[in-house]
Amino acid sequence: MMRISRFVSVIGPAAVFGLLALDRGGAAYGQPAGPAGSAGSSSAQDASALKAWRKPFKERRRRIIFNNDGNEPIRSMTGPNAQELLDARTSALVGTHVDTIFYCTAGPFGTFNHLTRLGQVFTCKEPPYETNRMDELVAAGLDPLEVMVEFCRKRRIEVFWSLRMNDVHDHGPSGYGPVRFRFNKLKTEHPEYLLGSPEKRSRYGAWSGVNYGRPEVRDLAFRYLEEVCQRYDVDGVELDFFRHPVFFRATLDGKPVGDDERDQMTELLRRVRRMADERGRQRGRPILIAMRVPDSVAYARAIGLDIEQWLTDDLLDLLVVGSYFQLNEWEYSVALGHRYGVPVYPSLDESRVKDEAAARMRSSLPAFRGRADRVWASGADGIYMFNFFDPRDPLWKELGDPALLAGLDRDYFASVRGAVGANGGNLPFAGHQKIETLCPGSPKTLTPGGQATARLNAGRGFQGQGTAPVSLRLRLRFDPPPAPETVGVTINQRPLTVEPDQQGWLKGALQPADVRAGLNDVRVTLAPAGRAGTRWQDAVIEARYE
Numbered sequence: 001m002m003r004i005s006r007f008v009s010v011i012g013p014a015a016v017f018g019l020l021a022l023d024r025g026g027a028a029y030g031q032p033a034g035p036a037g038s039a040g041s042s043s044a045q046d047a048s049a050l051k052a053w054r055k056p057f058k059e060r061r062r063r064i065i066f067n068n069d070g071n072e073p074i075r076s077m078t079g080p081n082a083q084e085l086l087d088a089r090t091s092a093l094v095g096t097h098v099d100t101i102f103y104c105t106a107g108p109f110g111t112f113n114h115l116t117r118l119g120q121v122f123t124c125k126e127p128p129y130e131t132n133r134m135d136e137l138v139a140a141g142l143d144p145l146e147v148m149v150e151f152c153r154k155r156r157i158e159v160f161w162s163l164r165m166n167d168v169h170d171h172g173p174s175g176y177g178p179v180r181f182r183f184n185k186l187k188t189e190h191p192e193y194l195l196g197s198p199e200k201r202s203r204y205g206a207w208s209g210v211n212y213g214r215p216e217v218r219d220l221a222f223r224y225l226e227e228v229c230q231r232y233d234v235d236g237v238e239l240d241f242f243r244h245p246v247f248f249r250a251t252l253d254g255k256p257v258g259d260d261e262r263d264q265m266t267e268l269l270r271r272v273r274r275m276a277d278e279r280g281r282q283r284g285r286p287i288l289i290a291m292r293v294p295d296s297v298a299y300a301r302a303i304g305l306d307i308e309q310w311l312t313d314d315l316l317d318l319l320v321v322g323s324y325f326q327l328n329e330w331e332y333s334v335a336l337g338h339r340y341g342v343p344v345y346p347s348l349d350e351s352r353v354k355d356e357a358a359a360r361m362r363s364s365l366p367a368f369r370g371r372a373d374r375v376w377a378s379g380a381d382g383i384y385m386f387n388f389f390d391p392r393d394p395l396w397k398e399l400g401d402p403a404l405l406a407g408l409d410r411d412y413f414a415s416v417r418g419a420v421g422a423n424g425g426n427l428p429f430a431g432h433q434k435i436e437t438l439c440p441g442s443p444k445t446l447t448p449g450g451q452a453t454a455r456l457n458a459g460r461g462f463q464g465q466g467t468a469p470v471s472l473r474l475r476l477r478f479d480p481p482p483a484p485e486t487v488g489v490t491i492n493q494r495p496l497t498v499e500p501d502q503q504g505w506l507k508g509a510l511q512p513a514d515v516r517a518g519l520n521d522v523r524v525t526l527a528p529a530g531r532a533g534t535r536w537q538d539a540v541i542e543a544r545y546e
Contacts, residue, residue, distance in 0.1 A: 050277055051314055054286040057235070058317035058343060060158065062382040063097040063400025065320075065345055067162065068389065070105040070113045073144055074122070077133045080140035082147045090148065092391035094155055097400025099382075102238050102290070103148045104162035108170040109210045110186035110220070114145035118227050124183040128176055149232050160290060161228045162238040165221065166247055168206035168424040173198070181208055186220075193217055195249055202252035206424025212247040212304065213261055218268045225272055229279045229287055236288030237276065239269070242323035242347075244422050245294060247304045251427040256302035265304050269315045290318035292347065292384075296327040297336065299432040311340040320384050322347040324422040327433045329457065329519075330378035343381035348372070350387045352420040355440035358538060362416050365395060366542070370410040372399040373459035377517065406460070407468050407545055414438040414454045414522075414539040443479070443535040449528035453521055454539050461517030468545045472510035475501065476524065477538035482506075488525040492516060505538075515541060 072088040083091075090101070105114040111122045113134060123135040137144065145161060152159035170180035170187070181187060187194060193214055196207030210217045225237055246252070248261045269289075276287040293307055294300045300307045310316055319337040321330075321344065330346045337344035348371050351362035361367060372395075375383050383399050398404055418439040419430065436455045438444060444452040462470055474491060481504050489496045489508060492515075496508040524536055 047314065054288065054317055055341075057286050058288055060099075062100045062158070062318075062343070062345065064396065065100045065102055065382060065384045066093060066098045066396075067102045067104065067347075067384065067386045068148075069387070070103055070144060073113055073133045073137055074129060075131065077131075079133060080136040080142045082142060085144055085147055086151055089389045089391050090151060093157075093396060096391075096396035097398075098157070098396055099400075100158040100160065100235075101148065101152055102160045102162045102384075103145060104164060104238075104240070105145050106162065106164045106167065106224070108167045108180050108184055108187070108208065109164075109217075111180075111184055112224075114228075115141075115143040116224070116227060118223055120183075120185055122183070124179065126179050126183070129179065145228070145232055149234060153233065158235045160236040160238050160288070161232065161234050162240050163221070163224060163228075164240045164243040166209045166212075166241075166244055168209045168244045168246065171206035171208035171424050177208075190216075195246065195252055204254050204425050204427055205246040205252040206244065207252075209244065209246045209424070211249055212265060212268075213249060218264065222268060222271055222275070226275050229276055233283075234287065235285075236290055236317070237272075238290040238292060238318075238320070239272070240292045241300075241305055242292045242294065242422070244424050245303055245426050246422075246424065251303050254427065256427070257304040261304050262301065262306045262309075266306050266309055266313075266315075269310060270313065273315050288317040289315065290320055291316045292320035292323065294323075294325075294327060294429070295321035295330075295333045295346075296429075296432045299327060299427075299429050302432075303427050308336075311336070311342060314340075316342060318342065319344045320347055321345075322384075323349050323386065324352060324417070325420060325429060325433070326417055326435055327429060328435055330375055330380055332434075334379045338379070345382050345384040346375045346378070346380050347384040347386050348375070348388075349417075351416050353416075353418055353439050353441055355537075358440045361411070361540070362413060364411065365393075365398075366409045366411040367413065367416070368395050369398060369405055369408055370412040370459065370543075371416060373402070373405050373410055374412070374457050376402040376405070377457075377459040402460070409545055410459075410543045412456055412458045412541040412543075414456050415442070418442045438536065438539055440477075440537045443537045444524075445533065445535055446478075446524065446526045447533045448526055448531045450533075451523060451525040452536055453523045454536070456520045456522055456539060456541055457518060458515050458520055458541055459517065462512035462515055462543065463517075470512065471544045471546075472512065472515060473542050474498075474508050474510055474522065475538075475540050475542060476506045476522075476536065477504075478506070478534045479537050480532070480534055482526065482531075482534050486527040486531050488527075490521075490523045492520055493523075510541070 072085050076088045105112050110119050112119045193210050195209045195211050201207050248257045250257050280286040297308050319342050321333040334344045353359045415437045418441045419437045438454045489498050498506040498508040501507045
């Protein structure tokens with residue numbers, strides 16, 4: 001296993017710029033040479049050759065991408081044991097639909113759970129991290145990232161290293177927030193790198209995020225990626241811009257980012273692409289670049305991420321969309337990525353709906369099946385799973401096979417996430433959100449004589465899907481529950497008879513022909529004056545197979 005060198009606690013501005021001398025040819029990796037190792041050139045012919053070289057690698061099958069946040073040493077290990085690390089979340093994935101693992105060993109910017117020589121290894125033992133075993137792994141020379149890469153290599157599983165571009169789990173005033181921040185030498189010794197301070201908090205965003213408007217921060221992000229590409233045999237790297245989506249000072253004031261800041265981020269990505277291509281040529285196999293971003297070109301631009309420019313300039317190979325919030329139907333992102341020949345992987349994060357009953361329903365296996373069916377119906381290339389770590393859950397053997405899903409119980413909610421924001425806040429996105437948000441946190445108010453409409457996406461629908469008979473019903477939740485005779489319900493303009501169920505919801509039976517593939521309009525009308533109003537809180541189409 002690799003041995004960690006003595007940790008360089010902080011890299012100051014002078015040292016960062018001094019490191020530039022390490023670049024091949026003196027510049028930031030210059031222009032890439034062709035895949036055969038020819039001399040560097042800026043010609044379109046060489047760029048086309050590089051793109052063609054990466055093409056079969058980026059187009060390989062990825063039914064499910066498993067994002068592992070790399071917290072096994074912190075949360076679940078008893079000692080420096082490689083097999084224990086693998087058994088916690090990984091070993092049982094062999095033989096499932098997981099074709100790719102994205103292994104994230106990055107915490108708040110500058111701290112890591114692998115044996116970095118450039119950043120700071122997270123060896124903190126302060127509560128709530130008393131069980132953190134990273135210090136023992138360091139002493140034993142046991143590197144979690146290397147363990148994961150070796151495991152995947154032996155089993156022909158693709159493996160990426162994931163870098164959280166601005167994790168702000170250290171911004172909170174209580175819990176693990178202050179602990180994480182106190183431990184981080186880069187942030188505590190260089191407050192000028194940060195977007196704010198605990199004494200001067202902004203309306204939006206998180207003060208503890210690093211400011212990508214500073215060249216020192218961009219250089220460090222590059223060096224973290226470069227170090228992994230040079231020292232580990234990864235198939236690719238992921239730049240996770242959704243954990244968390246705050247990068248420039250303007251957005252903390254509720255203002256969109258300007259062209260200068262967007263250009264700074266784009267130039268960083270050009271530098272990463274040049275480095276990854278050069279390192280790939282040296283080893284004879286490409287290093288792919290994945291990016292996880294908001295699913296709206298306009299909103300991403302507002303926070304400093306020029307996705308369409310990145311696609312135009314061939315700066316990414318895999319497009320991952322979605323996380324805390326979803327702004328468009330998945331078809332939007334699929335059309336965007338495929339227009340540039342880039343595969344697209346929607347992210348099925350856990351629901352952040354705060355209502356306990358609603359959250360429990362959305363975390364069920366039928367709910368994840370319904371969400372996966374919506375992904376496959378959109379034409380996406382695969383599914384990305386985030387914050388779901390039980391390697392023995394049956395979903396790993398189900399979600400990657402659309403034909404199998406067609407005969408399994410599924411639930412389709414009007415909205416899984418609602419309009420919840422990201423951890424630490426973010427630039428408001430309401431003006432960009434085109435998707436349905438109906439859930440207990442975003443109800444629709446019904447006054448006497450009024451009506452409201454919600455859109456439910458039923459994925460591929462039920463006509464011609466599966467061979468077993470299916471029982472379908474629409475369920476609606478209200479607070480307070482109205483009398484059934486005071487409520488009129490239609491689905492795609494067809495009247496539906498409803499009655500109460502045991503949970504206090506209203507339910508109505510459906511036929512497969514009643515439900516369209518894709519979006520379905522559900523309209524609720526409340527009886528006129530003399531009746532009490534109510535709030536429409538939830539809607540779900542449930543499919544149950546014999």
